[in-house]
Amino acid sequence: MQRILVAFTLVFLCAFGAIAQNSSEDLKKKQAEIQREIDDLRNTLNDTKKNKKASLGQLALVQKKLKLREQAIGNINEQINSIQSTISQNYGEIGRLNKELDTLKEQYKKSVVYAYKNRSNYEFLNFIFSANSFSDALRRIEYLKSYRQYREQQASTILNTQALLNEKNEGLKASRRQKDEVLKDAEKEKRVLVVERKEKDEFLGKIKAREREISKEIEMKNRADQKLRVAIRAAIDKEIKAAAAAAREKAAREEKARVERQKELEREREREKARLAAAAKQEQPATKQEQPATEPPVTKTTPAPEPKKQPASTGSVFEATPEGLALSGGFEKQKGKLPWPVDKGTVKLHFGTYTIEDTKIRGNNPGITLETNTGAAVKAIYEGEVTTVFDIEGNWAVMIQHGKYFSVYSNLASTTVSKGQKISMGQTIGRAGSNDDGNGEVEFIITLERINQNPEAWLRRR
Template sequence: MKFYKLILFLFLLTFGTTAFAQSSAQLKRKKEALQREINLLQKNLTKTASSKKLTESEIRALNTKINLMQDKIGVINSEIRNLDGQIHENTNAVLSLKEQLAQLKKEYAAMIRFAQRNQNAYDKMMFIFAAKDFNQAYKRVKYLQQFSQYRKKQADYINGTQKNLSYKIVVLDKSLKEKSNLLKEQESEKEKLGKNKSEQSKVLNKYSQQERKYSRDIAARKKQQAKIDRDIRNAIQREIALAKRRAEEAARAAAAKARAENKAAPEAPTAAAKTNSGYLNATPEAAKLSAAFINNRGSLPWPVASGSITERFGRHKVDQANIDQNGVKIATAAGAAVRAVFNGKVTTVNTSMGKYYVLIKHGEYFTVYQNLASVSVSVGQEVSTKQTIGVVSGSDGVPEIDFQIWRGASPQNPEAWISK
């Protein structure tokens, strides 16, 4: 019975260690990913540091970098808590194994003493012949055989427990050293964070002064963005109107054909078919593409290979004014390729103040890619997932793309659609 309890204990111990290891590996991958984002933002900020004129994109990049550094410290704290759990479990395991080892050695010593007292072959024979009948004699023979086998098994259990104890002690020492390194890393990251927050305060103060100095430029940029937003809405509305006209023409053609062939007129479109989604999904191809797009919600690729979200979707304050952001801004590397996030058709390629934006239709869904230095697609062109459609512009501060997803005329939060 004790043997089975030992096996169960070792199984639970191994399983628990594996679970901790998996969690630790996930935390390390997350920490490395955060550090890559921090490095990318720092690289961009270093390039723009020589500029006398700060931009909103630089402020967003600096704020995002600080948030990422705080997230990294949070991950390090989780790693430390994870290690504390491992250390506690392994400490208990070492104590338990030591107790089991002491008990096994005690039992083994008792068996050795018994074996020494009865090691004489004559004594063994007398023990067998002293049986009252043949059946009892047979049982005594089997007992002596099993006793010998059990003694060997106990010796194996002792060796196995000693090896496991040694291994657990090594793991415990490694965990303690790793925790020490993490605590040092935590202190280093907190120091860096403090310096960056100090830098942030200086930059914001400087930007506040520049904002008054360059108020006309700031107002012009906001006016330009408002115009682009209107153009995008108008472009989507044109696509909806075009789809509606085609659906109505198809319905009239079907009715005319039925009359010419003296057949019953086709059923009138339902209320659902007369919505924007109904018009945009009027053809089987469009409906299939829309369904495929929906099925990839949460797993669409990013419009750039690497980057960080520096401004999120929805209403928030920028420069003391409420801004309705129809998408997200993603800071990326200078000259980064911008990619289509799904199969679709280019419906709009336009330019404003020397920068391009592209609108791609995916059934009833649309994706928008703003702030491109150049484009490599044209209106009417079919594109595939991850196909390059242009290059991000970095002429005004940190290189970043404004990415949007629309369902008909309703903007969607891209973070709910792109891969985590």
């Protein structure tokens, strides 16, 4: 029984150790990913600082870096809790193993004392020969053998338990060292967090100093956004009308074909009726020509049933064709996985209403504003067809249709596509223009027909 308990303990501790190791490795991996993001943001921020003017894009980078730093500290705290849980588990196991080892040693001591007292050959032989029968003597010999094996197993169990105890003690020491290292990392991250909070406050101060200037920029953006909204709506309305007209034409062609089929069936029935009448007339005997003519038998034909009219579709007019339906479905399946329209860049302004901290700057973004390198390649996020290319405030905008969804790329310095062109995912459609601060900038919008969507919900996590 004791050996079974020890074996179970070994299995349990190994399993627990593996789980704890996996959890620790996952947290370390997450920490490394966060640190890579922070490093990328720092490099991007250093590039943007070449422009001495504090911009909303720089502020967004600083705020995102600060948020990632807070995530890093939270992740470190999780690591500390995980290590502390392992330490507590080790303490409990060490205490239990010590008790178990004491019990094993006491039992072994008793068995050794017993063996010592009965060590002589006389006692051994006396025990066997005092048996009542030969079979009883054989059983006693087997008993003595099994008792010897039992003592050997006791010794082996003690050694295994001692080895396990030593291993847990070493593991405890390693966990303590690891905890000390992680605590140092936590203190370091907290010091950096203090510095980065000061950096954010400094940026906010610079933004506040430029509040009037930035407010004018936002007003210009709002005007451009409004023009963009109007242009997008007009383009989508035009596409809806065209799709609806195409659907009506298709329905009219199908109805015309149905009517023609019905008329052809009627003509076929009339021809069959005339043929049967002529055949009946020829078969009448000459002697009966004086009798009143009777109507020839007419073979009744069952008119073909008219095809049932399909109920009016409640779906999108853009899904009236198999191609449109497939594009919509494919686009929806990629939600949260779509590539970003620029390879490198940061979200300067998010979707929807926004307020810049500690300022009166407010706005309502129809999509997301991406700050990137001037002239950076702007790419289609999914396959589709260019619906329109139009001018907004001196820069280009491209709209691509993906079934009932549309993606819009605005503030392009140049474009390489034209209306009606088929586009593949990742294809370059133009180059990023710049804003008044001289930084590269792209406005990116996704709509479900006329309804604006949050693009960040559709794009893959960076």
